[in-house]
Structure formats: structure tokens, C-alpha cells
Amino acid sequence: MMNNDDFEQLVYKKADKLKSHDRHMKMLRISVVPVAAAFVIMSLIGINSINLPSQMSSSENLIAEANRSNNANETYDKKSDSLQLDDEYQTPLNEVGELAEATSAYNAGEIDVEKSAENDVADHSQYVDSIASESVTFKANDTITITDQSAVDEICQSLSNPLSEYVGNASQFMCVIMINNTEYRIYHDKVKVLYNGSVSGEFDLSEDTKNVLQKYFPIVF
Amino acid sequence: MSFADYAFRQYLDGDKNAFKIIINEFHDPLIFFINSYVKNVDTAEDIAADCFAELIARPHKFGFKSSLKSYIFSIAHHMAVDHIRKYSRLSLIENESQFVADDDYSTIEESMIKDERSRRLHDALPKLNDNYRTALMLVYFEGMSYAEVAQSMKKSVKQVDNYVTRGKTALKKILAEEGFQYDE
Numbered sequence: 001m002m003n004n005d006d007f008e009q010l011v012y013k014k015a016d017k018l019k020s021h022d023r024h025m026k027m028l029r030i031s032v033v034p035v036a037a038a039f040v041i042m043s044l045i046g047i048n049s050i051n052l053p054s055q056m057s058s059s060e061n062l063i064a065e066a067n068r069s070n071n072a073n074e075t076y077d078k079k080s081d082s083l084q085l086d087d088e089y090q091t092p093l094n095e096v097g098e099l100a101e102a103t104s105a106y107n108a109g110e111i112d113v114e115k116s117a118e119n120d121v122a123d124h125s126q127y128v129d130s131i132a133s134e135s136v137t138f139k140a141n142d143t144i145t146i147t148d149q150s151a152v153d154e155i156c157q158s159l160s161n162p163l164s165e166y167v168g169n170a171s172q173f174m175c176v177i178m179i180n181n182t183e184y185r186i187y188h189d190k191v192k193v194l195y196n197g198s199v200s201g202e203f204d205l206s207e208d209t210k211n212v213l214q215k216y217f218p219i220v221f
Numbered sequence: 222m223s224f225a226d227y228a229f230r231q232y233l234d235g236d237k238n239a240f241k242i243i244i245n246e247f248h249d250p251l252i253f254f255i256n257s258y259v260k261n262v263d264t265a266e267d268i269a270a271d272c273f274a275e276l277i278a279r280p281h282k283f284g285f286k287s288s289l290k291s292y293i294f295s296i297a298h299h300m301a302v303d304h305i306r307k308y309s310r311l312s313l314i315e316n317e318s319q320f321v322a323d324d325d326y327s328t329i330e331e332s333m334i335k336d337e338r339s340r341r342l343h344d345a346l347p348k349l350n351d352n353y354r355t356a357l358m359l360v361y362f363e364g365m366s367y368a369e370v371a372q373s374m375k376k377s378v379k380q381v382d383n384y385v386t387r388g389k390t391a392l393k394k395i396l397a398e399e400g401f402q403y404d405e
Contacts, residue, residue, distance in 0.1 A: 001266055014274030
């Protein structure tokens with residue numbers, strides 16, 4: 001048998017172990033209960049996954065914002081991550097590759113995209129049937145949203161703008177690019193920068209910028 | 222409020238040395254009580270340490286609803302029974318013949334068993350069923366009242382009374398079979 005001091009030490013050691021165990025169990029209960037409750041609630045209301053605002057990509061946020069504020073004739077379909085244009089403009093051409101292809105076919109404010117677009121929209125099979133059945137036409141003032149991040153980065157870099165999303169709007173100017181509240185009016189040889197409708201700057205349009213814009217946008221300089 | 226209860230109150234109020242009083246008060250009776258179940262002094266000592274540790278780590282469970290003595294023997298009873306259940310399945314519990322008491326435990330035993338009559342009673346107790354044995358141990362060796370035993374065993378006083386009565390009858394029968402002569 002142990003002497004009294006050793007026994008006392010053993011008691012306190014066991015007590016510390018018990019306390020530590022209790023703390024651990026308490027933490028487990030704290031962390032498990034809300035998660036379990038959340039899953040129960042989700043299952044009750046039929047939600048299979050949560051997309052928190054912080055987890056949404058910046059492009060999704062900006063596109064949603066752009067859709068809300070600027071475009072009366074388009075809606076952003078979050079589920080399919082694609083842009084839908086109203087009526088005769090309905091098209092899956094929200095992918096950069098498709099826009100680049102459209103650019104090459106662009107002619108004096110009007111382009112035709114034939115059934116070959118089917119190949120480019122394999123990921124959007126729900127639209128394939130409608131695309132196959134009709135030609136798509138771009139006109140002046142059409143609004144195009146580019147969601148491809150690398151394309152957006154390239155365009156923003158060409159405009160020396162650090163923002164990461166833009167909505168282009170073909171108009172009587174060569175092109176108008178909206179990045180949040182900043183408007184870039186693209187002319188043949190210059191870019192005017194407007195902030196909240198007021199001109200805040202102007203710079204020459206370089207050949208590099210032209211190339212980048214031409215790559216992604218139906219512009220002929 | 223007993224002296225042990227008062228000491229525990231002082232411990233909860235921040236007097237860490239007060240717990241030494243509690244350990245000194247219950248160390249020997251607990252080991253003696255637990256050993257009657259587990260038949261191994263070292264194991265009994267370890268379980269006794271677990272009982273005190275439980276008191277330190279989860280003092281809110283006590284709450285002074287019963288006497289500290291009832292509470293700590295209640296813990297000891299449950300822990301001893303759990304130990305037997307756990308290790309009997311693994312066939313690790315030592316049988317009585319393997320148990321050799323060391324000097325320290327002999328001292329404890331001597332302090333708990335005052336005379337030959339008590340020793341015969343103690344030796345016969347393991348032959349009783351668990352409830353009879355616990356009730357008799359707590360009443361006759363720990364000097365607890367029926368009410369305290371009832372709190373300790375989480376039974377009613379009436380049930381404890383029955384356990385003690387039936388336990389004594391069973392014990393009498395066992396002792397008679399062993400040739401023990403006792404005064405009526």
C-alpha cells in the first residue's frame with residue numbers, strides 16, 4: 001500500500017485526469033450539438049448543402065450585383081452558373097471560349113453563332129436543345145457577363161484595374177466596361193474612366209489592351 | 222453536518238488542505254469496504270483514489286443532499302461493482318486464495334474488525350449476495366444509519382431494512398453451516 005502522501009498525489013492526478021476528460025466531453029457536446037441541430041433542421045427543410053456568403057466566389061457576388069443593378073433583360077442563373085439573355089438573345093455564351101469564338105465571327109455589330117455552339121456548351125446541357133434550334137445574334141447594347149476568372153483577370157490587368165470582375169456593354173462607344181461603379185468607355189484610341197457617371201480620367205488605349213479586349217469582346221477596332 | 226461534511230465545505234470554499242482531512246477520514250474504511258468486493262488491496266486502494274478524485278473533479282454531483290460518508294461509499298460501491306463486472310469478464314480478478322494482505326492492510330483490517338466475532342462475520346460476507354453484503358457492511362462495519370445506507374445504495378430505508386434482515390438470516394445460516402456458535 002502507498003503512504004499517505006503518495007496516495008494523495010495519486011488522488012489529485014486522477015482528479016486532473018477526470019477534469020480534463022470532462023472538459024473534453026463538454027467541448028465535444030458544444031461542438032456536436034449545434035452541428036447536429038443544423039443537420040436536423042436542414043434535413044427538415046430539405047436543404048442538402050449550404051453556400052455561405054463568405055464561401056461564394058467574388059465573381060458570383062459581383063455578377064449577382066451586376067444583374068440586380070444593371071441588366072433589365074437578363075438573369076443570372078446561379079444553379080447552372082450561366083447567364084441567360086431574354087427572348088431572342090437567350091444564349092449560353094457566358095463562357096470565355098464561346099465569346100472568343102463569337103468575337104471572331106463578329107461583323108459590324110451583328111454575329112451569328114451556328115449550331116456548332118453545342119460543342120462549347122457541353123457543361124450546360126440543359127440549354128443545348130434550345131441553342132441547337134435557333135441562331136443567336138449579338139447586337140449593339142447587348143450586355144455580356146464574363147465569369148471566367150482568368151479572362152476577367154486578364155481584362156482587368158489590361159485596364160490596370162485591380163478589381164476582379166467586369167460587365168462589358170457594347171454600345172455606340174466601341175465598348176463600355178463596368179467594374180462596380182467604375183465605367184470604362186473604350187474608344188478607338190483611348191479609354192475614358194467614369195466614376196458614378198462623372199469622368200474621372202482618360203488614358204490612351206494601348207495595342208496590348210486592344211488585343212485583350214478584342215480577345216474576349218466582340219469589338220473591331 | 223458531520224466533520225467530514227464541514228471539511229468538504231471548507232475545501233469547496235478554497236481551503237485545499239481540508240481535503241486531507243477527508244482523505245484521512247475515509248482512506249481506511251473505503252479500502253476495507255472496496256476490498257471486500259475486489260479481494261485485492263492494491264486494486265481497492267486504486268478504486269479508493271478514484272472515489273476521492275471523483276469528489277474533487279465533480280463536486281457539484283454531491284450537493285450536500287446526503288452525508289459525505291453516504292455519498293463516498295455510494296461511489297465506492299458502484300466503482301467496486303463496475304470493476305468486478307469489467308474484470309470478471311476478462312477473468313483477471315484474483316480469487317480469494319491468491320490474496321495476501323500486506324502489513325498496512327492488516328493494520329486497517331485490525332482497526333475495522335474489532336474481535337473474532339466480527340472477523341467471522343466479515344469472512345462470511347462475500348458469500349452473501351451484493352445487496353445484503355453492502356447493507357450489512359455499511360451498517361455493522363461503517364456504523365451508518367439505515368437512512369445513510371439507503372442514500373448510499375440509492376434504495377429506500379424499507380428496502381435497506383429488508384436487506385439487513387434477510388442478510389442477517391442468510392449470514393446466520395452460513396455461519397451455522399461453518400459451526401460458528403453465537404449467542405441468541
